[in-house]
Structure formats: structure tokens, C-alpha cells
Amino acid sequence: MHDTKPRLTQTDFPDIGRRALQTLQMNLGYLCNLACTHCHVAAGPKRTELMDRATIDVAIEFLRAQSVRTLDVTGGSPEMNPHFRDLVHAARSLDVHVMDRCNPTILNEPGYEWVADFLAENQVEVVASLPCYTEPNVDQQRGKHVFERSIEALQRLNQHGYGQRDSGLELNLVYNPSGATLPPPQASLEDDYRQHLFDEHGIEFNRLFTIANMPIKRFGSMLISKNQFGDYMTLLKNAYRRENLQSVMCRDLVSVDWRGYVYDCDFNQMLEMPLGATGRPHTHLRDLLQTDLTDAPISVADHCYGCTAGQGSSCGGALRGAA
Numbered sequence: 001m002h003d004t005k006p007r008l009t010q011t012d013f014p015d016i017g018r019r020a021l022q023t024l025q026m027n028l029g030y031l032c033n034l035a036c037t038h039c040h041v042a043a044g045p046k047r048t049e050l051m052d053r054a055t056i057d058v059a060i061e062f063l064r065a066q067s068v069r070t071l072d073v074t075g076g077s078p079e080m081n082p083h084f085r086d087l088v089h090a091a092r093s094l095d096v097h098v099m100d101r102c103n104p105t106i107l108n109e110p111g112y113e114w115v116a117d118f119l120a121e122n123q124v125e126v127v128a129s130l131p132c133y134t135e136p137n138v139d140q141q142r143g144k145h146v147f148e149r150s151i152e153a154l155q156r157l158n159q160h161g162y163g164q165r166d167s168g169l170e171l172n173l174v175y176n177p178s179g180a181t182l183p184p185p186q187a188s189l190e191d192d193y194r195q196h197l198f199d200e201h202g203i204e205f206n207r208l209f210t211i212a213n214m215p216i217k218r219f220g221s222m223l224i225s226k227n228q229f230g231d232y233m234t235l236l237k238n239a240y241r242r243e244n245l246q247s248v249m250c251r252d253l254v255s256v257d258w259r260g261y262v263y264d265c266d267f268n269q270m271l272e273m274p275l276g277a278t279g280r281p282h283t284h285l286r287d288l289l290q291t292d293l294t295d296a297p298i299s300v301a302d303h304c305y306g307c308t309a310g311q312g313s314s315c316g317g318a319l320r321g322a323a
């Protein structure tokens with residue numbers, strides 16, 4: 001039984017609880033080969049925060065003890081963590097599906113030539129950020145030549161079989177709006193991406209995930225500095241759809257930071273909101289090895305309206321087919 005009911009901030013967002021755990025999402029650290037201005041963890045080449053070997057071992061034990069189905073790794077660039085390959089090998093040997101949230105330019109970074117082969121050999125699903133199918137928009141958000149380098153990397157993944165019919169190697173792309181708007185309908189934007197990327201670069205992929213911007217951290221600060229925060233919250237609240245509550249990602253996922261502390265989702269991690277199941281800050285993954293989280297409460301706040309607006313949003317894209 002879980003009887004805590006965390007209300008850390010005043011919000012009228014409805015109470016929600018967990019279902020059976022399916023996914024462990026791990027942030028392996030803030031080291032990245034890029035330093036995008038909009039990055040929500042301010043990752044970059046000089047960051048030193050990396051999940052250590054002892055915490056990786058606890059995570060492997062957690063996968064086994066909790067019969068987790070999916071391991072979702074993120075960062076920074078998760079491949080830059082020196083234990084990345086051991087973690088993926090261990091997960092695959094437990095028959096856990098692995099998703100790598102990949103900034104595709106890592107594939108052509110000196111010293112990381114192994115990444116494409118390794119991901120394909122281990123049948124890792126690649127979820128690659130590509131905020132637009134045009135060069136100026138991508139380079140403006142992510143830096144000079146990032147579009148060109150991303151295209152080269154996606155072409156390499158295609159050569160390895162990614163995004164190709166019946167290969168079993170999934171290549172999914174991620175889009176989020178650059179400003180204070182909701183993402184356009186996922187299906188029609190996916191069609192546009194498919195056509196442009198294939199016609200202009202010969203690239204094929206499986207699915208496009210559209211993700212709403214959360215009014216927190218750097219994007220939240222940008223909204224405040226432009227005096228748009230209130231309008232964006234009104235937009236999210238007016239677009240609230242109750243049916244999306246059924247599929248918000250926190251209902252079957254936990255998110256772990258580079259130190260091993262656990263949160264209800266990646267956004268709560270950024271806000272350091274305690275896990276709803278314990279209501280305590282700094283709940284470590286090692287303390288949950290034998291804990292059944294089913295039916296535990298989830299810590300919610302106003303940013304949760306970002307997950308339930310319109311077609312809904314999660315780290316796997318829209319929750320519904322159409323807005």
C-alpha cells in the first residue's frame with residue numbers, strides 16, 4: 001500500500017497512480033559532443049557528471065529483479081559514458097529491449113566510429129533527435145554543420161539496416177517545436193519528414209515522435225523572459241484531454257539520474273521532484289530493488305499539462321493518433 005499523496009506545488013492537475021513497471025529510463029550523464037543552447041541539462045564536452053560503474057551495476061540488478069521490459073538510455077550523449085557498452089550487453093542478455101536516445105552526430109565523432117556497428121549488432125532501437133528536415137532550422141537550434149553531420153549519420157544507420165523494412169532495426173526521429181506552440185499532428189509531420197528526407201537525402205526511418213516543450217528549466221526561463229509563460233500554460237490547460245491520463249509515460253516508467261536517484265519521469269528529474277512512491281528526495285535505485293511500485297502515487301505539478309495537451313506527449317511521441 002502506498003498512502004502518500006505528494007503535492008509539492010499547488011496544482012489542479014488530477015491525481016494519477018502507477019501501473020506495473022515496464023521501463024527504466026537512465027540518464028548516463030551530461031557529457032556530450034555538442035552544446036546546444038536549448039539543452040535542458042546543459043550538456044556539453046566539458047561536463048564531468050557521468051553515472052559510475054557501481055550505479056550501472058545496481059541498474060543491471062534492478063532490470064533483473066523487476067523484470068523490466070525496456071531500458072531507455074539518455075544523457076548527454078549516452079554512448080560517451082565508458083560503461084555504455086557493458087550496460088547494453090547486460091540488458092540484452094536479459095532480453096530487455098534497449099532504446100538509445102542518440103544525438104546522431106556522435107556516430108561521426110572521432111573515437112566513436114564503433115557506435116553504429118555496436119547498436120546494430122545489439123539490435124538497439126535508435127531514437128535520434130532531428131528537430132527539422134531543413135538545414136537552417138537544425139543548425140540554428142543545435143549549432144553549425146549539425147544538420148549535415150546528422151544526415152551523414154542517419155545515412156550510415158540506414159546502411160546498417162536501420163529504418164529498413166523487416167530488418168528489425170528501428171530508427172525513430174524526434175521533433176519538438178522551437179517556440180511556444182503545441183507540436184503539429186504527428187502523422188502529417190511524419191509524412192513531411194519522410195518525403196523530404198527520402199527525396200533530398202535518401203534517408204528512411206520508422207516513426208517520427210513529436211514531443212511538446214515543457215514549461216520548465218531553460219524553455220520555462222525563455223517563456224518568462226519573453227513574458228509568454230502565462231499564455232503557454234493557458235494553451236496547455238485549454239488543450240487538456242482527460243483520456244491522455246491513461247497513457248502518460250510516468251504510469252509505467254521510472255527515471256534515474258546519473259547519481260542513481262529515482263524520479264517519476266525525466267521532467268520531474270529535471271525539477272528534482274521526489275518520487276511519489278516514497279515522497280522523499282534522493283530515493284536511490286538500490287532502495288527499490290524489491291519494491292513493487294504498482295498503484296503508487298505519482299508526483300504531479302502544473303508542467304504535467306504538457307503531457308496531456310492535444311494529441312498528448314511522451315518520450316515516445318504523441319499519445320493519440322490525432323489532435
Ligand code: SF4
Binds near residue numbers: 039
Ligand atoms: S545533443 Fe542533446 S544532450 Fe547534447 S547538448 Fe544537444 S540537446 Fe543536450
Ligand code: SF4
Binds near residue numbers: 266
Ligand atoms: S510530467 Fe508527464 S510524465 Fe511526468 S509526472 Fe507529469 S504527467 Fe507524468
